[in-house]
Amino acid sequence: MKALVKAKPEPGIWMEDIGIPEVGHNDVLIKVRRTAICGTDIHIFKWDDWAQSTIPVPMAVGHEFSGEIVDVGIEVRGLKVGDRVSAEGHITCGYCRNCRAGRRHLCMHAVGVGVNRPGAFAEYLAVPAFNVFKLPDAITDEMASILDPLGNATHTALSFDLVGEDVLITGAGPIGIMAVGIARYAGARHVVITDVNDYRLELARKMGATRALNVSSQTIDDTMQELGMEEGFDVGMEMSGNPQAFRDMLRTMHHGGKIAMLGIPPGDTAIDWNDVIFKGLIIKGIYGREMFETWYKMSSMLQSGLNMEPIITHHFDVDDFQPAFELMESGQSGKVILRWH
Numbered sequence: 626m627k628a629l630v631k632a633k634p635e636p637g638i639w640m641e642d643i644g645i646p647e648v649g650h651n652d653v654l655i656k657v658r659r660t661a662i663c664g665t666d667i668h669i670f671k672w673d674d675w676a677q678s679t680i681p682v683p684m685a686v687g688h689e690f691s692g693e694i695v696d697v698g699i700e701v702r703g704l705k706v707g708d709r710v711s712a713e714g715h716i717t718c719g720y721c722r723n724c725r726a727g728r729r730h731l732c733m734h735a736v737g738v739g740v741n742r743p744g745a746f747a748e749y750l751a752v753p754a755f756n757v758f759k760l761p762d763a764i765t766d767e768m769a770s771i772l773d774p775l776g777n778a779t780h781t782a783l784s785f786d787l788v789g790e791d792v793l794i795t796g797a798g799p800i801g802i803m804a805v806g807i808a809r810y811a812g813a814r815h816v817v818i819t820d821v822n823d824y825r826l827e828l829a830r831k832m833g834a835t836r837a838l839n840v841s842s843q844t845i846d847d848t849m850q851e852l853g854m855e856e857g858f859d860v861g862m863e864m865s866g867n868p869q870a871f872r873d874m875l876r877t878m879h880h881g882g883k884i885a886m887l888g889i890p891p892g893d894t895a896i897d898w899n900d901v902i903f904k905g906l907i908i909k910g911i912y913g914r915e916m917f918e919t920w921y922k923m924s925s926m927l928q929s930g931l932n933m934e935p936i937i938t939h940h941f942d943v944d945d946f947q948p949a950f951e952l953m954e955s956g957q958s959g960k961v962i963l964r965w966h
């Protein structure tokens with residue numbers, strides 16, 4: 626089968642012919658229809674320090690996908706050939722304390738599809754049936770291929786009550802932009818988002834942001850004044866991984882504010898702890914998606930008015946993967962979709 630393989634320990638990604646994966650007793654085999662390119666795939670494409678120390682070579686990569694079940698292992702119940710599906714890309718151990726308590730997203734042994742084991746940028750993918758999410762008819766193949774990052778946005782955005790609250794989102798990458806839509810859907814008052822990329826800020830406006838600020842020329846403080854906000858943001862979502870963005874968020878939060886942190890800052894990032902302590906801020910780290918509450922929440926929101934269409938900006942046939950990766954790398958796109966079948 627065709628697959629996009631990290632074939633060599635150097636920048637790039639290669640289309641290769643590899644074997645169709647074996648289907649274990651508890652697995653399903655999925656014929657992949659659509660995939661989406663994640664920031665993680667760009668790290669792998671560029672072959673940065675994180676990728677070099679994480680990704681085995683050679684391996685097919687990718688984890689954002691949708692498709693159709695074409696084979697099921699003999700132990701699998703509740704799924705059948707022909708089901709349209711996507712799947713959770715974190716494969717959890719099932720026996721640690723958190724897994725046994727139903728807190729699978731906190732499993733300490735999680736393994737990532739397309740990061741630690743063969744990925745979805747391929748004609749066929751085998752995953753444990755447990756990880757599969759059956760798609761309602763109302764969710765298209767394209768939309769289903771971005772449920773993984775939409776799940777990051779949903780997990781982050783729904784961590785704290787948003788009804789009538791003022792929300793600051795730092796980082797208008799695809800996930801930050803999706804979080805704008807969710808905050809609007811959930812009933813926030815002002816949704817302010819920051820970035821340094823005008824293309825993406827424009828997408829955030831389309832998604833319903835009250836203000837989308839380019840922090841290289843505008844300040845959050847001025848925007849708060851314009852909006853008549855005198856006390857600070859109630860909820861923060863850090864989605865840039867940029868230390869200065871996080872520091873600006875801490876400074877502009879209201880006392881008792883709550884922050885959900887998805888972005889991954891450098892390990893030695895320094896902050897003013899006085900903001901955290903004297904304002905009594907609550908900071909929650911977010912990893913992946915809650916299994917499977919996040920999946921049901923986002924699926925239900927998509928079926929009841931949450932419009933994520935603006936975030937999908939480009940489609941390519943998979944044979945045109947090179948320009949697709951380059952476009953994603955440029956930052957002049959929302960989500961980029963690859964067609965497989």
Ligand code: NAD
Binds near residue numbers: 912913
């Ligand atoms: P992305 O890299 O596309 O988006 C980050 C955005 O932050 C970019 O648009 C960038 O221009 C912007 N930015 C840079 N400097 C900024 C500044 N000073 N102020 C405001 N914005 C600034 O990433 P994404 O795919 O949207 O993911 C968002 C973040 O979440 C990334 O840091 C990513 O690594 C992280 N992530 C975490 C998880 C998790 O499970 N915790 C999962 C997926 C992604």
Ligand code: ZN
Binds near residue numbers: 721732735
């Ligand atoms: Zn576990």
